[in-house]
Amino acid sequence: MRSVSIIGVGCTKFGERWDVSLRDMIAEAGVMAIGDAEITGEQIDALFVGNMSGGRFIEQEHIGALIADCAGLSRLHVPSTRVEAACASGGLALRQAVLAVASGYNDIVIAAGVEKMTDVSSGTAADALAAAADREWECFFGATFPALYAMMAKLHMRRYGTTHDQMAQVAVKNHHHACFNPIAQYHMEVSIEDVNRSPLVADPLHVLDCSPISDGAAAVVLAPTEMARRFADTPIKIIGSGQASDTLALHDRRDLTTLDATVHAGRAAFAQAGIEPRQVDVAEVHDCFTIAEILAIEDLG
Amino acid sequence: MRSVSIIGVGCTKFGERWDVSLRDMIAEAGVMAIGDAEITGEQIDALFVGNMSGGRFIEQEHIGALIADCAGLSRLHVPSTRVEAACASGGLALRQAVLAVASGYNDIVIAAGVEKMTDVSSGTAADALAAAADREWECFFGATFPALYAMMAKLHMRRYGTTHDQMAQVAVKNHHHACFNPIAQYHMEVSIEDVNRSPLVADPLHVLDCSPISDGAAAVVLAPTEMARRFADTPIKIIGSGQASDTLALHDRRDLTTLDATVHAGRAAFAQAGIEPRQVDVAEVHDCFTIAEILAIEDLG
Numbered sequence: 299m300r301s302v303s304i305i306g307v308g309c310t311k312f313g314e315r316w317d318v319s320l321r322d323m324i325a326e327a328g329v330m331a332i333g334d335a336e337i338t339g340e341q342i343d344a345l346f347v348g349n350m351s352g353g354r355f356i357e358q359e360h361i362g363a364l365i366a367d368c369a370g371l372s373r374l375h376v377p378s379t380r381v382e383a384a385c386a387s388g389g390l391a392l393r394q395a396v397l398a399v400a401s402g403y404n405d406i407v408i409a410a411g412v413e414k415m416t417d418v419s420s421g422t423a424a425d426a427l428a429a430a431a432d433r434e435w436e437c438f439f440g441a442t443f444p445a446l447y448a449m450m451a452k453l454h455m456r457r458y459g460t461t462h463d464q465m466a467q468v469a470v471k472n473h474h475h476a477c478f479n480p481i482a483q484y485h486m487e488v489s490i491e492d493v494n495r496s497p498l499v500a501d502p503l504h505v506l507d508c509s510p511i512s513d514g515a516a517a518v519v520l521a522p523t524e525m526a527r528r529f530a531d532t533p534i535k536i537i538g539s540g541q542a543s544d545t546l547a548l549h550d551r552r553d554l555t556t557l558d559a560t561v562h563a564g565r566a567a568f569a570q571a572g573i574e575p576r577q578v579d580v581a582e583v584h585d586c587f588t589i590a591e592i593l594a595i596e597d598l599g
Numbered sequence: 600m601r602s603v604s605i606i607g608v609g610c611t612k613f614g615e616r617w618d619v620s621l622r623d624m625i626a627e628a629g630v631m632a633i634g635d636a637e638i639t640g641e642q643i644d645a646l647f648v649g650n651m652s653g654g655r656f657i658e659q660e661h662i663g664a665l666i667a668d669c670a671g672l673s674r675l676h677v678p679s680t681r682v683e684a685a686c687a688s689g690g691l692a693l694r695q696a697v698l699a700v701a702s703g704y705n706d707i708v709i710a711a712g713v714e715k716m717t718d719v720s721s722g723t724a725a726d727a728l729a730a731a732a733d734r735e736w737e738c739f740f741g742a743t744f745p746a747l748y749a750m751m752a753k754l755h756m757r758r759y760g761t762t763h764d765q766m767a768q769v770a771v772k773n774h775h776h777a778c779f780n781p782i783a784q785y786h787m788e789v790s791i792e793d794v795n796r797s798p799l800v801a802d803p804l805h806v807l808d809c810s811p812i813s814d815g816a817a818a819v820v821l822a823p824t825e826m827a828r829r830f831a832d833t834p835i836k837i838i839g840s841g842q843a844s845d846t847l848a849l850h851d852r853r854d855l856t857t858l859d860a861t862v863h864a865g866r867a868a869f870a871q872a873g874i875e876p877r878q879v880d881v882a883e884v885h886d887c888f889t890i891a892e893i894l895a896i897e898d899l900g
Contacts, residue, residue: 359655372851402702545674
């Protein structure tokens, strides 16, 4: 299979972006990525879009076609595919794009992710997000996402002596980093005390343990590594990619303090890359809740 | 890239299946396909699921993880990806599976499609389906899918002298074929007069010009062609695949009597296969409305 590299990136500001629509945001990120790669629309062979919530947040499915259209690529009849895997939708769009290039089916491919979540009430948003959990066995009985992660956190605290202060440090660190990122949703330092004092959502998770509802989009342009230098001075080679599943319902999992999907996906990615966890300098992991970042770091070794 | 073949197929009965859930149906189709290929779950490398409507019809997203779970594949941590492209969702799941095998990332891959549409009222269903059209520019102004296809039919009739009797013949033929198919939703012969006498939905389309709301699932097992003979006596080699986009909103299209996405996808598939349209013996095309089948056959050459 062919090696794949990133030759351009684009990312919008994140936040409550009531002034722009889903299609505006993806166009903004896409134009940045295409500009960064210094390519034109005519050079794009395929588009993969990650989006979970279009159907329930803005009553729009068929997001692949929508994005091709608003990006001006539908006149070129560029194939466009939406993938959905809840919080992992954007990551899987990247993986599908990697497969498309690695297979030789396509050369220049865009992978993008977009969500428009802030145009509905918080109750509607919580219900829409609950569609990512097992509706029949969890949500219909009242379990929301904060409740599911709270159960994982409780068992982690009981088994390993993890404290809420330790979880709060994740929020402290991430909010500190956000202060240096002009496109972050919030620019404010928070302390452990701030997290502890913020309202309880699902014990032990406070508001500041939880990710906000947000609007935003990101896009990358991929090319075969052997072509990448034509477009970028410093292309980023993708040296490993892994994907794995686990039971949807928590009650069927082997263990609530380990995400086996993360463990197996990580192993696959490290194996393909031929490196070990200790060789990693920077990791960006999913932090929908503070306990989620702790679990991810543990599960990735 | 590697050549890809189908080594097993499975398909449920279609219809108003109020006795089974989405996960039941996909398990039924998947078990049939796996049995047909005479493989076990341990041999499956990846799963691709096409589903448009889970979020709005049964309030369930994250369909890839759900399917891996109910198929018993989540305990093996088999990666599972949902793709969504409205009516083309199942077809795109097959295409992603082909990319995964062709790329060398995976050997044995399942592609499946599933919809559970009959548990809601017809008004809710029509609104959910309208999420596949351009919500901002079409649906919010009252255009449903029958209305959009009715516009295409009207222009086709005006420009080419196409009659409603000619459209009705599509329904007559397809209902006739369904009588010999034990898993078809309806087993009834209809006449041109039956179609003409059935209630108007959106002039010129009558009820019998329109596809029904339905529940059902289908699955195929793919393998590299070089391995296919190990599993099947008569594997089906996939000799060409094409995908293309067009504007989502009808009002932006070059022409309302041609689906340019079909034209370009067809050309790509024929080019890869190295054959011409006249060499095709059997074609199964999308027939959401009778005019859709006519357009597809014309557009494919």
